[in-house]
Amino acid sequence: MTPKPINYFHDHLIECYGQRVQKLCLDGGFTCPNRDGSKSFGGCLFCDSDGSGAGKILAARPVGEQVARQKALCQRRYGAKLFIAYFQAFTNTYAPVERLRFLYDQALASDDVIGLSVGTRADCLDEQVCDLLASYMSRSRRVWVEIGVQTVNQATLDRMNRAEGVEDFRRAAQLVKQRNLELVVHVIVGLPGDGIDDFLATVDFVNTLNADGIKIHNLYVDSRAPLAALWRKGDVPILSFGDYVSAVAQGVARLSSRCLVHRLSGQAPKPYHLAPEWALDKNRVIRAVEAELLARGAFHGSLYSPPASAGG
Numbered sequence: 490m491t492p493k494p495i496n497y498f499h500d501h502l503i504e505c506y507g508q509r510v511q512k513l514c515l516d517g518g519f520t521c522p523n524r525d526g527s528k529s530f531g532g533c534l535f536c537d538s539d540g541s542g543a544g545k546i547l548a549a550r551p552v553g554e555q556v557a558r559q560k561a562l563c564q565r566r567y568g569a570k571l572f573i574a575y576f577q578a579f580t581n582t583y584a585p586v587e588r589l590r591f592l593y594d595q596a597l598a599s600d601d602v603i604g605l606s607v608g609t610r611a612d613c614l615d616e617q618v619c620d621l622l623a624s625y626m627s628r629s630r631r632v633w634v635e636i637g638v639q640t641v642n643q644a645t646l647d648r649m650n651r652a653e654g655v656e657d658f659r660r661a662a663q664l665v666k667q668r669n670l671e672l673v674v675h676v677i678v679g680l681p682g683d684g685i686d687d688f689l690a691t692v693d694f695v696n697t698l699n700a701d702g703i704k705i706h707n708l709y710v711d712s713r714a715p716l717a718a719l720w721r722k723g724d725v726p727i728l729s730f731g732d733y734v735s736a737v738a739q740g741v742a743r744l745s746s747r748c749l750v751h752r753l754s755g756q757a758p759k760p761y762h763l764a765p766e767w768a769l770d771k772n773r774v775i776r777a778v779e780a781e782l783l784a785r786g787a788f789h790g791s792l793y794s795p796p797a798s799a800g801g
C-alpha cells in the first residue's frame with residue numbers, strides 16, 4: 490500500500506489502540522472571556538453563537554449523561570469501543586479549578602474514555618489549570634490541550650477581535666509542554682488581511698512550539714458569526730479551492746512530521762454555512778491536498794527545517 494503523504498491523528502490512534510477511537514463532543518456550559526466582557530464583547534468575528542462548538546449538544550444535561558448518550562450513539566453508528574472526552578464549545582478552561590475538576594472527572598469516569606481533549610484560549614491557561622489537566626495523566630489518561638493561535642499576524646488577530654496576542658499563545662504553549670500535555674494548535678488559512686506567507690509563517694511558529702498536533706481550517710463564513718455581515722457586503726475575500734489546497738500542501742510540507750494533522754479543513758453546520766461552497770466536501774479537500782503534495786514530490790515534513798531553539 491502506498492504510504493500516506495500526511496501523518497494523521499486518527500491513524501496514530503489506530504496504531505496506538507488497534508481500533509477506532511471516537512471523540513465524544515461534550516458541553517460543560519462554558520462561555521468565553523472574549524464574549525462576556527472580561528476581555529471583549531462579541532467574540533472573534535469568525536466565531537458563531539455556539540462558540541464554534543458542535544451545536545447539537547444538550548448543554549443543560551450533566552456531563553455524565555452527555556457521555557452516556559454520545560457513547561451509545563457512537564457505538565451504534567461506528568461500533569466504537571474507545572472514546573476521547575472532547576470539550577469543544579467556547580473556552581473549556583474558563584472556570585474555577587474546582588468546577589473544572591468536577592466536569593472533567595465526570596467525563597473521565599469510565600475506563601473506555603482513554604483521554605480528555607479541551608479547546609481553550611491561551612489567556613485561560615495558567616499553572617493551576619495545567620496542573621489539574623496533568624493530574625489525569627497520572628490516572629492513565631492522555632490529555633490534549635487545543636489552543637487557537639489562528640495566525641501569527643498580530644494585525645489580523647486584532648482585526649478579528651481576538652483580544653489576545655501571539656505572545657499569550659507562546660506562554661500558554663510552554664506551560665502545556667512543560668507538563669507533557671499534548672499541544673494541538675488551531676490555525677486558520679485565509680483570514681482577511683493574511684496572505685499565504687502569513688500561513689507559512691504560522692506553520693514555522695507551530696514548529697518552534699514542538700506542537701503535537703495541528704488543526705488547519707480554511708476561513709469559512711457561518712451565518713451566526715459577525716463575519717457574515719461583512720461577507721455579505723463583499724468585504725471578506727474567500728480563498729478559492731485551488732489556492733487553499735496549494736497553501737495547505739506547502740504548509741504541511743514545512744510542518745514537523747511529529748506534529749500530527751487532526752484536520753485539513755473546516756465548515757459550519759450545513760444550515761449555517763454560507764461560504765465557501767467547496768468546504769462542505771472535506772474528503773475532496775483531503776484528497777486534493779494529498780495529490781498536491783505528491784505532484785510536488787513532497788510529503789509531511791519534507792521541507793521542515795528545525796527551528797534554532799527546538800533542538801532538532
Ligand code: SF4
Pocket residue numbers: 521522523524531532533536537540541578579580610
Ligand atoms: S473563537 Fe474561541 S476565543 Fe473567539 S469568541 Fe469563539 S470561543 Fe471565544
